[in-house]
Amino acid sequence: MDPDAVAKAFVEHYYTTFDSNRAGLANLYQESSMLTFEGQNTQGCQSIVAKLTSLPFQQCQHAITTVDCQPSGPAGGMIVFVSGNLQLTGEQHALKFSQMFHLMPTPQGSFYVLNDIFRLNYA
Amino acid sequence: MDPNAVAKAFVEHYYSTFDTNRGGLANLYQDGSMLTFEGQPFQGAQNIAAKLASLPFQQCQHAITTVDCQPSGPAGGMLVFVSGNLQLAGEQHALKFSQMFHLMPTPQGSFYVQNDIFRLNYA
Numbered sequence: 001m002d003p004d005a006v007a008k009a010f011v012e013h014y015y016t017t018f019d020s021n022r023a024g025l026a027n028l029y030q031e032s033s034m035l036t037f038e039g040q041n042t043q044g045c046q047s048i049v050a051k052l053t054s055l056p057f058q059q060c061q062h063a064i065t066t067v068d069c070q071p072s073g074p075a076g077g078m079i080v081f082v083s084g085n086l087q088l089t090g091e092q093h094a095l096k097f098s099q100m101f102h103l104m105p106t107p108q109g110s111f112y113v114l115n116d117i118f119r120l121n122y123a
Numbered sequence: 124m125d126p127n128a129v130a131k132a133f134v135e136h137y138y139s140t141f142d143t144n145r146g147g148l149a150n151l152y153q154d155g156s157m158l159t160f161e162g163q164p165f166q167g168a169q170n171i172a173a174k175l176a177s178l179p180f181q182q183c184q185h186a187i188t189t190v191d192c193q194p195s196g197p198a199g200g201m202l203v204f205v206s207g208n209l210q211l212a213g214e215q216h217a218l219k220f221s222q223m224f225h226l227m228p229t230p231q232g233s234f235y236v237q238n239d240i241f242r243l244n245y246a
Contacts, residue, residue, distance in 0.1 A: 036191045036204075068159045070238045072225055075196060081159075081223050081240040096244060098221040100204050102195055115193045117204040121219060121244040 007069035007080045010103060010111060015062040015084075022053050028113050035116045048116070059089040076105045077114070083121070096121040130192035130203045133226060133234060138185040138207075145176055151236050158239040171239070182212035199228045200237065206244070219244040 017024045029035075029045040035052075036042075042051045064084040072079045080101040085094040102115035140147045152158075152168035158175075165171050187207040195202045203224040208217040225238035 034193045036193060039189065039191065041193075066162065066242055068162065068240045068242065070157045070159060070164075070225075070240065072195065072238060073198060073200065073227070075198070077196065079202075079223065079225060079238050079240070081221075081242065083221065083242055083244065098204075098206065098242070098244065100202065100223045100240075102193075102202060102225075104196070115195060115202050117191045117193065117202065119189055119191065119204065119206055119221070121206065121221065123246055 003069055003071060003078060006103075006111070007067055007078065010080060010101070011064060011067050011082055014101070015064065018052070019059075019061050023049060025049060025052055029116075030112050030114075033113055033116070035118070037118045038120065057088045061087045063087065063094070072102060078103045078111070086120075096123075126192050126194060126201055129226075129234070130190055130201065133203060133224070134187060134190050134205055137224070138187060141175070142182075142184050146172065148172060148175055152239075153235050153237075156236055156239070158241070160241045161243065180211045184210045186210065186217070195225060201226045201234070209243075219246075 026045055026049045029048050031044050033045055033048060034043050035048045037051060042048050062084055064082060066083045068081040070079050082099045086097050087094040097120050100117045101113050103111040104114045106112055149168050149172040152171050154167050156168060156171060158165045158171045160174060165174050185207055187205060189206045191204040193202050205222045209220050210217040220243050223240045224236050226234040227237045229235055
């Protein structure tokens, strides 16, 4: 499978789910998954989803600017590096962000997020 | 060894070397290493070092703003996510950048860069 196509499909799925059904992100993480969100560490699917659903905004829209990907090693993992804009409803200006995902294959032929690091890019 | 301490030490070493002795970065990559620099892919220490040495500026200074790290899996790897400013000599304003490293352990107890992705963060 073409890694770029996999990365692009994952990114589209991730941010669409985030923007329309944030709790649905739970299917993308497992117990070993790690999220570092603006420097705060969280581990495990439940805790990660709790963190993401508790962010201080109801509605948001991600607009992706760049997606880079590389295979991460013999285990079949993939690193995906994203930059884009995050528009919060009611805010005049979009926030800029960078995010890194380390995807690992599942036995069913799909991917889950083992590592996730998110940072806002302040001007 | 404390992962955060390892990440911090690596980041300081990487950017000091970049800013004072760019050719010295070759020691941090191996044949299987990958760099994606502003969307352009490179593989192998030689090609990567050649790309970095050929960037269109002689002198630069990196100032690091954030460093996040997470272990990447059972092989002992570590993901390091950096954001900061890049000041080129003679330019009035610094460039903002994000960079991701996937470090893998060497038999000698150190780390090399298996994956490297660099992106400028435009305003």
